[in-house]
Amino acid sequence: MKVTVKYFGLVAEAAEKSEEVMELKGQLTASELKTQCLNGLSIVDKDSVQIAVNQNLDDKTTLKDGDEVALLPPFAGG
Amino acid sequence: MSRYDRQIKLKEVGPEGQEKLRNAKVLIVGVGGLGCPAAMYLVGAGVGTIGLMDHDRVDKSNLHRQILFQELDIGKPKAIVAKERLEKQNSDVQFEVYEEPLTIANAEKIIKQYDMVLDGTDNFETKYLINDSCLLADKPWVFASIYKNEGQLSVFNYKDGPTYRCVFPKSTRENISCETTGVLGVLPGILGSLQAAEVLKIILGAGEVLSGKLKLINMMRGSEQTIKINKRPEEVDKIRKEGIAPVYIDCDLKNAEHWYLDVREVFEQPKPKGKKVLNIPLSDLTLRYQEIPNNQKVFVFCQSGKRSKNAIEILKNEFGFHNLKNVEGGIETIIDG
Numbered sequence: 001m002k003v004t005v006k007y008f009g010l011v012a013e014a015a016e017k018s019e020e021v022m023e024l025k026g027q028l029t030a031s032e033l034k035t036q037c038l039n040g041l042s043i044v045d046k047d048s049v050q051i052a053v054n055q056n057l058d059d060k061t062t063l064k065d066g067d068e069v070a071l072l073p074p075f076a077g078g
Numbered sequence: 079m080s081r082y083d084r085q086i087k088l089k090e091v092g093p094e095g096q097e098k099l100r101n102a103k104v105l106i107v108g109v110g111g112l113g114c115p116a117a118m119y120l121v122g123a124g125v126g127t128i129g130l131m132d133h134d135r136v137d138k139s140n141l142h143r144q145i146l147f148q149e150l151d152i153g154k155p156k157a158i159v160a161k162e163r164l165e166k167q168n169s170d171v172q173f174e175v176y177e178e179p180l181t182i183a184n185a186e187k188i189i190k191q192y193d194m195v196l197d198g199t200d201n202f203e204t205k206y207l208i209n210d211s212c213l214l215a216d217k218p219w220v221f222a223s224i225y226k227n228e229g230q231l232s233v234f235n236y237k238d239g240p241t242y243r244c245v246f247p248k249s250t251r252e253n254i255s256c257e258t259t260g261v262l263g264v265l266p267g268i269l270g271s272l273q274a275a276e277v278l279k280i281i282l283g284a285g286e287v288l289s290g291k292l293k294l295i296n297m298m299r300g301s302e303q304t305i306k307i308n309k310r311p312e313e314v315d316k317i318r319k320e321g322i323a324p325v326y327i328d329c330d331l332k333n334a335e336h337w338y339l340d341v342r343e344v345f346e347q348p349k350p351k352g353k354k355v356l357n358i359p360l361s362d363l364t365l366r367y368q369e370i371p372n373n374q375k376v377f378v379f380c381q382s383g384k385r386s387k388n389a390i391e392i393l394k395n396e397f398g399f400h401n402l403k404n405v406e407g408g409i410e411t412i413i414d415g
Binding site: 006010045052073076077 | 108112197201228230245250266305307
């Protein structure tokens, strides 16, 4: 099963990429995929990063083949 | 011919829409990178009353993006300079100036006097304060935020729609502003203009307001995406029930036995816990320097190490302190976690 993960803001920076296609084994929720993607990245507040699946804010969905997951940190600049 | 002729020609505006604009009251919180262009377009469109709120002064490093300000304005209060400049742009518009930060004490009272809020702030604390106050006062607010080359945009609390807490339930420590990360002036220009567009759509009742959606823009990649957001009723109910509480984000110091002087504004986060931490904002130092111990080492910090360096200069040169040590890398280098 393949999903596309899109990174934004400081998550993209920490991951050093803005997008990747990931091969997943077994069932995974969006929230579990987030934990996996952020693991090892230097992000102080991982809880603040929100998840969208197919352009819907949602962390509970179990992912399926072809899903697009976005990891969205909050921004504060102005 | 009316100065508004070119917009009255649009079917979405017309003479009736122009009257709606004239009767509208919009509060702009933060007259910076977002607030400047937004204010100019709202004033141009003939929005009748505009509140300009900013407690900051114009700095040389603001000029590349805060397009209301000129070189001769450096050092002057932003809200006042903005008003003087905007009055020349359109004498039809009434201005209210607030040379103070938005606080728990003044937020609801001020926001109640307006139809909506345009968020031009650069920190999470004020964004949550705007959100919660607008929820309690039943007003929509137009949000935008920037991180380097990216922007986020949405309209919150519009016709009982989702709020900022429905996207980001809790405030965060990763409070990174344009001051520290850098930004091209045109990005807040784009976002601030889009905010002005949302304000005009709300006033005119025209088009589709960006409520229940979070727009993400990446200027460098030229890409855009819109995420659908739903209401989290538990977040909204909590604020309705408990009111506005100060968002203090605690953190622990690595060496709590030292004395510390925090020269950041009181709303800046996170706040280190400890009996030996003094919080005296840079602007209050000359009034409150006597509170600082002068017989033992005191570590002075701010967000990045710049303001604390200035603070030490002042305390050393004007008040003879010789026991102060600057925390070069700012708060993040002295806290745990």
